Amino acid sequence: MNVLEVTDLTKKFGGLYANTNINMSIKKNSITAVIGPNGAGKTTFFNMITAVYKPTSGDILLNGKSLVGLKPHQVTKFGIARTFQNIRLFHDLTVLDNVLVGMHHHLKSNWVGALFQMPRTRHAEDNAKKEAYQLLEYVGLADLLNESAGNLSYGAQRRLEIARAIAAKPKVLLLDEPAAGMNPKETKKLTDLIHDMRSKLDITIVLIEHDMKLVMEISDYIYVLDHGEEIASGKPDDIRNNPRVIEAYLGKGAVANG
C-alpha cells in the first residue's frame, strides 16, 4: 500500500523549474531516499510536501487525501513531520521543552485551563512530560533533558530534531540531510535509529541525503533528481550502476572514462 503518492508535481520559481513533473509512490513502512546533486530540487520537493511552498501543479496524496492547499500545521496534523537541513531548534529552551513544543498538536489542554492551573490541564502536562522523556530516552538524550538545546553536540542536535518531529506522531517522517556534519560513529547511531523508527514506531521514512554509503545501506528505494527532473528510480543496486546517475554526480564522460 502506498502511504504517499506524488503525481506530476511541479514547482516554478519565475523562469526556473525547481521540480518538473515529479512522480513518486512511497510504500507504507518503507525507507525511501531522494538524492541528487546540489540544486537538484530535493528540498523544494520536501517544501511542497510540507506546504511551505504551494505546487505550481500536480498533487500530493497522503493515504489517498490531497494535501495541496493545506497550511503547514494542517499537514503536520494529517501526519507528516520533518527535520531541516539547517537544524531548527529553540537553542535557549531545554532539550525537554524542545520535544514538548513538538507535541502541542495533540495536547488536550487549553489556555483557560493553563491560566487557572486546572487539574485536567496539569494532568495532560504531566503526561506530556512523561512522553517527552520517553522519546528522549528512545533517541538516547534522556541524560541531557535539562540542558539548553544550543549546548548539544551537532549529532545530538540532529537526534533532538528527530525526537521533536516524532513527538507529533507522524505517519511519514521527512529527514532533510540527517547525517550532515556527523562523524562515522554518529552516522552509525543514526542508521540504527532510522531502522528502529520504521520497525517499532510504524513510521514511513523519506530522507534527503548526500552520504551515499548511508543511502545505499538504508534505503528500500531511491529516487534521483537532477535539475528538477526525476532521472532515475529503483533499488540501491540499480541506482548505484545507473549511467545517468553516475553522469549527474560526476559529470559527462564519467561513465565512458570509468
Ligand SMILES: Nc1ncnc2c1ncn2[C@@H]1O[C@H](COP(=O)(O)OP(=O)(O)OP(=O)(O)O)[C@@H](O)[C@H]1O
Ligand atoms: N524560494 C526560492 N526562490 C527561488 N529559487 C529557489 C527557491 N528555493 C529553491 N530555489 C532554486 O530551486 C533550485 C532547487 O533548489 P533546492 O534547494 O530544492 O535544491 P536541493 O537539491 O535541495 O539542493 P542542496 O542539495 O544544495 O540542498 C535551485 O536552483 C534553487 O536556487
